Amino acid sequence: MLLPQSLWALVTLLWLSVPSVRAQTTPVSLSFNTPVTLTGRNFSTTSTPLLFSLPSPSSPEVTVSLALVFVSNSSSAQVVPGPTGGADVYEVILSGLGLGNFTFELQTGITGVLAVYGGSAADSLEIGVSQGTTPLHAPLADVPFFGDSTANEALLFSPPFLPPTPAPQPTYPNYTLPLANTSLPSPPATQNTPNFTLFLAPLSARLTALPQTACAVRAGVTNDPRAARSAQVLAEQLWLRDSQGWRREWLVGQLTPLTNYSVYAIQDGTRLSGPLYFTTKSGDVVLVPTRTRVALLPDHGYAVPLPVPPARALVYDATNLPDSLATPLLGYLTNFTTSLLTTACDCAGCQTAYRHWLCSISFPRCGEFPQTESTSKQGEQEQPLTVPLPALVSQPSGMTPRNAALGNVSDYTALLPCLETCQAVDRACPIFLGFRCPLPDFTASASYGVGYIDSADGDVQGGGIPGVAQDQWGNVLCNAS
Template sequence: MLLPRTLLCLAQAWLVLADTQLVLNQLQTFSATTSPLTYSLPASSDPVSVSVALCSYQKSTTPRFFVSNGSVTTPGPDDLGEGDVFEIELDDYSLGSVTVQVASAGVLAVYNAADMSFEVGVSDEGPLHQVLDEVPLFSDSTANQVLMFSPPFSPSNMSSPSYPNYTLPAANQTFPPEPTSPPDYSLFIAATTSSAFMTLPRTGCAFRGSASNVGQFLTSSRSEGLWLRDTDGWRWQWFVNGLVPMTNYTAYAVKNESQVAGPVYFATKSPAFACPIVYGIPFCPSIGYAAPVGNNDPGTGVSAGELPSAFTENLLSGLSNFTTMLTTIACGRDLYSPLVTCADCQAAYRNWLCIVSLPRCAEYASPTSSSTTAASSTSTMLGQGAQEPLITPTPALAMQNASNPRNPSLPPFAENYTAVLPCLEVCHAADRACPPFLGFQCPLPQYTAGQSYGVGFVDTGEEGVVGGGLTGAGTDQWGNVWCNGPGVV
């Protein structure tokens, strides 16, 4: 007769100690006032991930989180020897998680979190709080603007042409249908050295809570929508105004409010930098950088409809003629390679034609800058926290006469500018993907390639040697830009 009464007392004690019920697959935010605080875990037939994120913290205290899925009603440090008590350890982002089986009852206990706020998520589909492997993509910046992309999240689903109806995309191509349920992404940007940012947890709830009341924070008020930049897949695109010239910035993207991607670092250019950012061009989807194209409203950048008609018509005509010549072979039936197709050739040629047709503006490093403070007025700036290579390479820059543009179909720019040359690998990609009869060839590294391309950054620069270049990529997540071409994400 004593057993039922004992069980009833244990159940009542559990309800008193853990009077807040956590909801499965939902984020919940709490502010601690006492220690410990306890929360009931929802029961599930599948293992559940209990994750936490600090939304604020005090330097003087270190919060600790313990989970029990057994008989321990208030798990704590003294219970870690028990088989059903686990501690959630926070990482450098102030995120942590543990996966347990909660068949009937479980509890989360929080210690040393007075005057702090934190977010809890319990999910049967993996941790709601985590650091993503991929980072946002820094595209380019001006003195007070930046163009950025989220990590890719959905394949393009662009159907490949097949014989006998082997139809390649039109020169002025259209995108396939957008994904119907894209994940929610938010972009958060802060001045890297701002004291408010340096003392903030790197979590979604911390970013959301600080963006509106910390002066050094900026968030894009709206996304520019979905964009299919390359074969990696769909991304969210942001064009952000209001940055300060010659300033280091750190950016994070937060997926579904709690999954953190980043950081990436970049620096804005000097106030004298005049080139606007060109982006949102369907026939050149990879273009997203500052270029010598005049526009009436510097705050909006330059989109496809604002490009000079002579430039657009010349590029589309060239791509159409190339496609016509390419399809003189029986694409899809007469294979010229076991690895690539006519569609691969056209895509590589499109990318090459767009990059060489539209120069990318840059700046030479300021004489007073240093590799540790991030030369803000250069396209090769090292953001704070950058992994500086043993030898900092000199980027492929060339001074350009505004009255004599590299592309004659572009009108003269308002002033002379500096261009960062295309990576030689952009040319090599088209050469490798296209059939030999087209006669597409790239200049040789040991002869004239350096006059028009950045050589030795991605590949070694030696004939026939692929890989092993000085930087391994044209750009990286630390804001370095050595040549205009393939980047690391």
């Protein structure tokens, strides 16, 4: 029977300590967009189910735990939905994620009823009702984003939630472009910003073995000492990282070197995003996750071979980025913009692509060669069978650096920029500028990662292996930031 979109049930297993709930014959009323968590009650008898009445008029949604769940939109006040079935009684079927959803329509004057059977006193039920096309507990389609890590810190992002405001394009007769060190965009208003909470734990905590629902993951982190003590959010903010839109950004500390982590973000307390995986680096060198809050570098945040920031700062920003690094870049971008404006063109995309490329080659990203299987695996983590080696190049101390202002006083390993970062400039900019990239079939691999995003011969867009610069399994193959 095909029914309209209105009622959903999410089923999860938790281990919480909240007051017990007794079975009853009078349904408990549920309110829209207010999840209710129940635990400590053994629902193993089918004679006294836990009953809930659903809000009127016609579009509710629901969330519960591992048990038998039935719903009814019968006009008879005597109908208690249950395993014996009957007219207008339906069972909510669970998916492998621990999520069950169901849809039906309520007529005016009829109260829907939800009944829960089975389960044990150790189980927990979370029930939520909402209106509209999106269930209260629907998982998010996008996973969190991994910025980078050091031995003890990581830079993590929520999924994008708000598209950026389109940048103004130069038009006749006022062909102007942003300054090299232009102002940063203002964050969105609070009412347009969902509430994201970060949850992460070592892979050995086995969060992925739990039902993949917000309440199960939240309880798994909160109640597991291995998870609860594993990390601390040092700073967070809203950040327009790229063209995908605004995200919430977290700088996380107190991590363990050479450890695999699983990461989740929960939106508004009920909607789960994840898992994302990453591995911390070794403690061989001191790396700093550079969230350079400088308009010159709007979308760059990763580990770079710089000394620890001065005055106990957590990261480099506009107040402590050395002038020896920022001043030359401002000069390069200013001169490039001046050349670009010698002709009337719709060239804002050219300046943006050049800025991104300039920052990528001027601030090398630190990487590490993959660890052995025994060292890097602390839990079950499925990932693609074929993962190519990342574009890494050893940088011994004393070697001439790509950016002379950085110097090179200690050994480190550089993750090369993706060739597509250079090719984006070549495509976006007028030919008279003379900007060219090395050919992928010849010299490009000496200074760029080749064949990861586009095919190695450059003929097929997105035809590389695996087709992206990094994936949700923690494989970062070339620097696209």
